[in-house]
Amino acid sequence: MLNRDGGSWIWLVGDESENLIEIRDLKYSRGSRAIFDGLNLEIKRGEVTAIMGPSGTGKTTLLRLITRQLIPQHGAIYIDGVDIATLSQSELYKLRQRFGMLFQNGALLTDLSVFENVAFPLREHTNLSNRLIRHIVLTKLHAVGLRGAAAMMPAELSGGMARRVALARAMVMDPDILLYDEPFVGLDPISMGVIVRLVRQMNDALGITSIVVSHDVEEISTVADRSFLLSGGKVAASGSPEELRTASSDLVRQFMHGMADGPVAFHYQAPSYEEQLLGRDAE
């Protein structure tokens, strides 16, 4: 809960409702294309929530809206009951200190070593001694199996390693909310298994709330408590992974079972294949 105390806003713990994040009637478009058209969604405290959907449904955009990297054109996003659109920049930065975000490509700072990347938030926001920072960073790197890579530069890491370093950085401030943007893309099976386990373990051990954007149905189903399937700018279906897997809706079945035919067309809208090959479409 965000309360004003002596002129400045502070975050208070306690009196917590079940929903940590509430999204109400969210509308957001890019140009003439509507990404969200009246989206309503709740993220429950302490759960791992999966946001799924076909490519281009705005999953990453939703994460950027939740963290106010983007501002909704209509509707509101409430975190702990506070409309984040009303926050000043300093209040927003205070809120973001409660977040950890794993970007799709890692987004490591390329001029800093792996160690310094993970230490970066600590150096910026705390006055901890170098010795303590070293302990914390090595602990986090050990958790993702990359303690031995502390001295390496981001350019020397593979895609999977960069993602794991970014995960260590995302959790170094012990956040309340961890957001994962496509954490499983491009990982080898071993790294994927490690990340999948880490998502669950960190959520339970640290008592945090996790939001995972992914279209890897199998992997995300093993760790998510609740899943939302987005389509057409709205929530098409929600429930536990098991409920989604057994749902009767054509869209849900197509997505969960990876079928080519269904409500979501594999082919982007185009003129007739035959006419295009014969050049008749230009006439």
Place this chain on the structure above:
Amino acid sequence: MKRLLREIYGNAVEFVRTFGAFQLFFLRLLRYSPRMLFTRFGVIVRQVYNAGAMSLVIVMVCGLFVGAVLALQAYSNMSRFNAEDWTGVAAAFALVKELGPVMTAILFAGRAGTALTSEIGLMKATDQLSAMEMMAVNPVPRVLVPRFLGGVISMPLLVAIFSAIGMFGAHIVGVELFQVDVGSFWQQIQLHVEPSDVREGIIKSVVFGFVASLIAVWEGYNTVPTAEGVGRATTRTVVITAITILIFDFMITAALI
């Protein structure tokens, strides 16, 4: 006709919006600059190295040949009036007041300005700036201000080096090649180049430092985050800086004459 008017109106609105955003951006940089100068001095020194020291070779080579060619032109024209001793003065005037600041600023845009734009643009394209925002770290003071200040500090130093090396080039051509008396060469410079001439060069170098660095970081920060976007922003940095420098050069010269 209606469509044309609508297009002109749209472009005018866009221009005013961009110009306003540019001014606000400049004010944001200025707002954080004093604090960063003291709290991130080490980072700024590194940026002075990146923008200044890394541009030294190109500035020195160009300065040497610009000075040499100025002396060549001056000697060939002055010798018609038996005024060869003025070779050094002509080269010094041109270097200190005009070519030193202008050439250095354009070289700076080509070497350091493009490096700044592409570095910041790539940071944006790879979500590094967004990641900083998400870690509650404002990228303006953390990333942009040190680079901006690095450029601002480097430019007057580079101009001084360009002009000094240029005079060395003029000396080689005037004294060593055309046998102008070395005493006359330097004495004429001492007699006729006034402190106000040097001041003009210093003013220009400081202004050009602000202009070139500001355009470079602005273009980087507003890059369309794609490979093509970074390429376009880098090109725009060179073109816009060169044009702006020449316009400012005219305005400053007109104001100081």
